Amino acid sequence: MKYDAGNITWVLISAALVMFMTPGLALFYGGMVRAKNVLGMLMQNFFALGIVTVLWAVIGYSLAFGGTGDFIGNFEFAAFKDVATTPPPGLDALPVPPLLFSGYQMMFAIITPALITGAIADRMRFKAWVWFIAIWVVVVYSPVAHWVFSPEGWLFKLGSYDFAGGAVVHINAGIAALAAVLVLGKRRGWPQHPMPPHSLPLTLIGTGILWFGWFGFNAGSALSGSELAVQALINTHFAAAAGMLAWLVVEKFRSGHATTLGAASGAVAGLVAITPCAGFVGSMNAIYIGAIAGAICMFAVSWKMKFGYDDSLDVVGVHLVGGLVGTLLLGFFAESVINPDSGIPDGVFYGGGWGLFGDQVIAAGSVMVFSFVVTGVILLVLKKVLPGGIRVDAEEEESGLDLNEHSETAYAYDRV
Amino acid sequence: MKLIVGIVKPFKLDDVKDALKDLGVHGITVSDVQGFGRQRGHTEVYRGAEYTIDFVPKVRIEVLVDDADTERVTQALIETARTGKIGDGKVWVVPVESVYRIRTGEAGPDAL
Numbered sequence: 001m002k003y004d005a006g007n008i009t010w011v012l013i014s015a016a017l018v019m020f021m022t023p024g025l026a027l028f029y030g031g032m033v034r035a036k037n038v039l040g041m042l043m044q045n046f047f048a049l050g051i052v053t054v055l056w057a058v059i060g061y062s063l064a065f066g067g068t069g070d071f072i073g074n075f076e077f078a079a080f081k082d083v084a085t086t087p088p089p090g091l092d093a094l095p096v097p098p099l100l101f102s103g104y105q106m107m108f109a110i111i112t113p114a115l116i117t118g119a120i121a122d123r124m125r126f127k128a129w130v131w132f133i134a135i136w137v138v139v140v141y142s143p144v145a146h147w148v149f150s151p152e153g154w155l156f157k158l159g160s161y162d163f164a165g166g167a168v169v170h171i172n173a174g175i176a177a178l179a180a181v182l183v184l185g186k187r188r189g190w191p192q193h194p195m196p197p198h199s200l201p202l203t204l205i206g207t208g209i210l211w212f213g214w215f216g217f218n219a220g221s222a223l224s225g226s227e228l229a230v231q232a233l234i235n236t237h238f239a240a241a242a243g244m245l246a247w248l249v250v251e252k253f254r255s256g257h258a259t260t261l262g263a264a265s266g267a268v269a270g271l272v273a274i275t276p277c278a279g280f281v282g283s284m285n286a287i288y289i290g291a292i293a294g295a296i297c298m299f300a301v302s303w304k305m306k307f308g309y310d311d312s313l314d315v316v317g318v319h320l321v322g323g324l325v326g327t328l329l330l331g332f333f334a335e336s337v338i339n340p341d342s343g344i345p346d347g348v349f350y351g352g353g354w355g356l357f358g359d360q361v362i363a364a365g366s367v368m369v370f371s372f373v374v375t376g377v378i379l380l381v382l383k384k385v386l387p388g389g390i391r392v393d394a395e396e397e398e399s400g401l402d403l404n405e406h407s408e409t410a411y412a413y414d415r416v
Numbered sequence: 417m418k419l420i421v422g423i424v425k426p427f428k429l430d431d432v433k434d435a436l437k438d439l440g441v442h443g444i445t446v447s448d449v450q451g452f453g454r455q456r457g458h459t460e461v462y463r464g465a466e467y468t469i470d471f472v473p474k475v476r477i478e479v480l481v482d483d484a485d486t487e488r489v490t491q492a493l494i495e496t497a498r499t500g501k502i503g504d505g506k507v508w509v510v511p512v513e514s515v516y517r518i519r520t521g522e523a524g525p526d527a528l
């Protein structure tokens with residue numbers, strides 16, 4: 001057999017784990033919105049599983065992993081042609097079949113735009129979301145994945161490292177979320193009127209699913225059933241735990257209570273930050289990275305109040321900031337001995353100097369600029385060309401997305 | 417006949433219900449309500465953002481009684497619902513013109 005069964009098995013399971021993160025994310029966010037908008041939120045996330053899958057098969061995978069261009073792939077794998085038989089350029093030594101690789105990567109393409117839904121909650125027309133996600137995954141996600149994940153991409157060749165998507169997934173979605181809320185505007189009544197979560201139990205279930213799925217996200221990115229995958233899994237769990245504790249400590253001192261939403265948010269912040277680092281750092285350093293992210297993100301979620309952008313469920317505060325924390329800290333904590341095959345140099349703390357850190361800054365910065373600008377342009381164009389624009393009108397916003405966009409109600413408790 | 421309406425603290429509902437049962441009251445209607453009085457609302461904190469919740473949850477109890485029982489039932493309700501702290505609620509009594517039992521069509525005190 002050409003491929004090791006252990007490798008295939010672990011990456012198959014990982015693909016399923018990462019798939020499960022999108023429903024987990026739907027619950028994580030769904031619990032945080034008001035009851036009248038929970039189906040709208042769940043639907044935006046579930047819809048990603050449908051539309052991104054088809055687009056990935058038709059064109060997304062090819063633009064991300066085909067060809068040898070610096071900035072974008074080509075059409076060699078369009079309509080999923082030759083995917084099963086041909087490894088992507090630069091990945092001839094892939095430890096798993098290319099078909100499995102493409103399927104595993106597809107799950108990342110699904111959850112990345114889904115992350116943006118947390119910022120635009122409660123006010124975007126479903127039709128506008130459909131157009132947005134379809135365009136975004138092709139013109140933003142695929143190119144950025146090519147830059148970073150394809151060995152032919154310019155950030156890969158530059159020498160920046162991103163183990164499982166700190167830049168491609170979290171910085172990318174986080175900065176896109178910021179552009180989206182700036183174009184879309186605030187929810188009616190924000191921040192004067194309270195908009196508290198309608199079901200923190202749903203949010204906690206979602207957090208548990210995300211945490212569980214993240215083992216596939218990070219440890220699966222080893223693309224092998226190997227010691228590297230083991231290290232990545234341990235790091236993932238350590239960072240989640242430390243992120244949760246750090247958030248709770250800061251929260252307790254700042255506002256007097258350790259909250260369940262704080263526990264969930266801190267764990268996710270730790271998971272986000274360890275994503276780029278999972279296969280490049282030692283176990284104790286994963287605890288430090290998770291804790292730093294948990295504490296910084298706890299502060300970052302209050303920036304929206306200061307600057308007045310309605311990032312409803314803190315995609316900027318948790319994913320952009322957490323992704324930046326992890327991507328930049330890799331420049332300090334990276335150890336070449338953890339992952340010698342990758343060629344990663346040592347970070348600042350291990351005598352490797354500032355070279356890696358500099359490349360990480362370039363990677364983070366270029367993804368931010370590209371994603372922010374292109375996301376903004378997509379939404380400004382959609383706002384002009386879509387009849388009715390990209391936002392529901394005031395009355396629909398007041399009565400909720402569930403009824404107006406989907407003609408359903410989540411909780412039919414009232415009989416009258 | 418009178419309608420006695422009480423707005424009480426939710427945790428007092430069981431005590432009030434038991435007291436009214438002991439007095440031989442045949443039925444009560446209970447609903448969850450929210451409002452404000454002299455008791456202030458409370459604050460909730462989500463990801464560091466404080467929200468002031470202006471309305472306090474209370475339970476609304478409605479009891480239909482014969483004129484002769486009004487004082488006894490009203491006093492029992494007041495005494496069992498009282499904690500002595502702010503936010504104990506209100507009780508008021510309104511006259512009722514007529515009462516019917518839907519099943520039998522009985523009217524007046526017989527329908528209570």
